[in-house]
Amino acid sequence: MPNQAPISPHVLIFPLPLQGPLNSMLKLAELLCLNHIKITFLNTQHIQERLCNCTNSENYYLSKYPNYFRFQTVPDGLPEENPRTGDQIPNLLESMEAVAAPIFREMVGCGVCGPDSENPVTCIIADGIFTFATDIATEIGVPLLYFDTISPCALWTYLCLPKLIEAGELPFKDDNLDEIITNTPGMEGIIRRRDLPSFCRTNNLNDRIIQLVLKEDKHIPLAQGLIFNTFQELEAPILSQFLNISPNIYAVGPLHAHLKARLVGPEAEPTYSNSIWKEDKSCISWLDSQPLKSVIYVSIGSLAVMTKDQLFEIWHGLVNSGSRFLWVRRPGSVVGSGNSESDEIPLELAQGTKEKGCIVSWAPQEEVLCHPAIGGFLTHSGWNSTLESIVEGKPMICWPYFVDQQVNSRYVGEVWKLGLDMKDTCDRVVVEKMIREVMELRNDEFLERANGMAKLAKASVSEANNLYKCIAHFTNQKHRTRSYE
Numbered sequence: 001m002p003n004q005a006p007i008s009p010h011v012l013i014f015p016l017p018l019q020g021p022l023n024s025m026l027k028l029a030e031l032l033c034l035n036h037i038k039i040t041f042l043n044t045q046h047i048q049e050r051l052c053n054c055t056n057s058e059n060y061y062l063s064k065y066p067n068y069f070r071f072q073t074v075p076d077g078l079p080e081e082n083p084r085t086g087d088q089i090p091n092l093l094e095s096m097e098a099v100a101a102p103i104f105r106e107m108v109g110c111g112v113c114g115p116d117s118e119n120p121v122t123c124i125i126a127d128g129i130f131t132f133a134t135d136i137a138t139e140i141g142v143p144l145l146y147f148d149t150i151s152p153c154a155l156w157t158y159l160c161l162p163k164l165i166e167a168g169e170l171p172f173k174d175d176n177l178d179e180i181i182t183n184t185p186g187m188e189g190i191i192r193r194r195d196l197p198s199f200c201r202t203n204n205l206n207d208r209i210i211q212l213v214l215k216e217d218k219h220i221p222l223a224q225g226l227i228f229n230t231f232q233e234l235e236a237p238i239l240s241q242f243l244n245i246s247p248n249i250y251a252v253g254p255l256h257a258h259l260k261a262r263l264v265g266p267e268a269e270p271t272y273s274n275s276i277w278k279e280d281k282s283c284i285s286w287l288d289s290q291p292l293k294s295v296i297y298v299s300i301g302s303l304a305v306m307t308k309d310q311l312f313e314i315w316h317g318l319v320n321s322g323s324r325f326l327w328v329r330r331p332g333s334v335v336g337s338g339n340s341e342s343d344e345i346p347l348e349l350a351q352g353t354k355e356k357g358c359i360v361s362w363a364p365q366e367e368v369l370c371h372p373a374i375g376g377f378l379t380h381s382g383w384n385s386t387l388e389s390i391v392e393g394k395p396m397i398c399w400p401y402f403v404d405q406q407v408n409s410r411y412v413g414e415v416w417k418l419g420l421d422m423k424d425t426c427d428r429v430v431v432e433k434m435i436r437e438v439m440e441l442r443n444d445e446f447l448e449r450a451n452g453m454a455k456l457a458k459a460s461v462s463e464a465n466n467l468y469k470c471i472a473h474f475t476n477q478k479h480r481t482r483s484y485e
């Protein structure tokens with residue numbers, strides 16, 4: 001007879017091993033711990049090593065939640081010397097499926113989280129792109145929730161892919177990227193070809209990313225539910241579209257804001273970080289000496305890259321705008337040689353930067369964005385960065401690089417009107433003009449909208465409570481994933 005003692009809720013969380021998903025999944029994990037739910041957080045060895053090298057985050061979770069939090073690791077299957085850059089994502093996903101998935105299966109089937117273990121797992125929360133999780137959860141009879149750490153509006157375009165292909169809207173018939181897309185229900189009149197995820201710009205529907213996304217589309221409805229790091233007031237029309245796809249939708253974001261609210265007060269911890277790059281905190285003291293709302297923060301996140309020509313266009317635009325700027329130049333984020341004759345920095349850029357700029361290799365971004373000196377954000381429109389900016393009420397200039405970012409930037413510019421979309425352009429004149437508009441000419445207009453949305457973001461906690469209840473409920477009910485044909 002199996003152990004008759006009551007089983008406590010125990011969630012295994014399996015994030016995509018990249019900075020953005022890691023951030024949001026760790027925040028969700030901590031919120032679950034605060035709601036007395038045990039967590040096994042499954043990182044790849046590569047990510048865990050970088051986390052330990054760059055932060056005190058491992059100690060933080062283990063010492064703060066000794067009875068609730070533990071890390072486990074799996075190999076990602078890539079040789080250690082291989083880069084884990086944006087262009088390597090298909091390789092990473094394929095090697096995770098080949099190498100990490102079987103170890104994960106054993107862990108939850110008969111290993112440290114299995115039914116006969118001291119702490120049997122009662123629910124799995126995995127990244128939506130881990131299609132192998134549906135079969136594994138079905139095999140062991142444990143409910144699975146997919147957490148898609150991109151925005152619902154972006155994921156919705158992924159789910160519309162089969163329809164777009166069937167209707168002949170994909171691949172594009174000509175070069176007109178301004179053509180309006182019609183087969184994305186709920187987005188009528190909003191999405192142009194150029195606003196679809198970057199992988200749609202191909203003539204080859206056998207492209208690896210397209211095939212991976214089409215596979216994801218088939219698996220998402222098989223989970224017991226879908227978790228999003230968003231809030232109703234931001235994406236209600238799109239969230240309602242998902243009700244036709246998945247039985248339970250949990251809009252639990254903005255997770256970092258909810259967590260911050262929970263940790264405030266006498267129990268608040270010293271700030272900690274989940275970065276897999278070493279943060280340069282000197283930028284905070286630099287910001288302390290800048291006037292209110294005078295600085296534009298520039299960052300393209302953890303995966304996007306730019307050419308040397310683009311670097312100089314942005315740099316000239318920043319300096320010519322006359323605005324103060326804090327710029328994150330992640331190591332390895334400038335690629336190729338470009339047309340610039342040499343690496344020499346023109347005098348006006350060197351001088352402008354010395355007078356008004358601060359450049360770091362990685363910043364404590366959440367802290368930066370809530371600093372009163374920051375007046376705007378030139379961003380690559382990654383979903384975490386977008387939400388972090390929304391919560392702090394900072395207007396954005398969006399320069400999307402790939403995948404979901406093209407959709408996010410369209411929503412920021414056209415739907416939420418929280419900034420400007422600079423998509424597909426990188427010209428010093430445009431950069432200068434947009435910075436002036438956001439920081440000066442239309443600052444009042446953008447600030448009013450951004451502040452309004454920030455208030456709504458901070459006020460939205462109800463769905464998160466539903467999620468905690470649901471996980472506790474799963475623990476007492478035998479749920480199986482729906483079978484996959």
Ligand code: UDP
Binds near residue numbers: 023364365
């Ligand atoms: N980030 C950071 N410091 C930096 C740049 C980025 O801490 O200098 C964090 C940022 O706060 C966000 C994450 O890295 O949480 C990037 O995730 P996002 O989804 O915005 O973009 P991605 O890196 O996945 O493209």
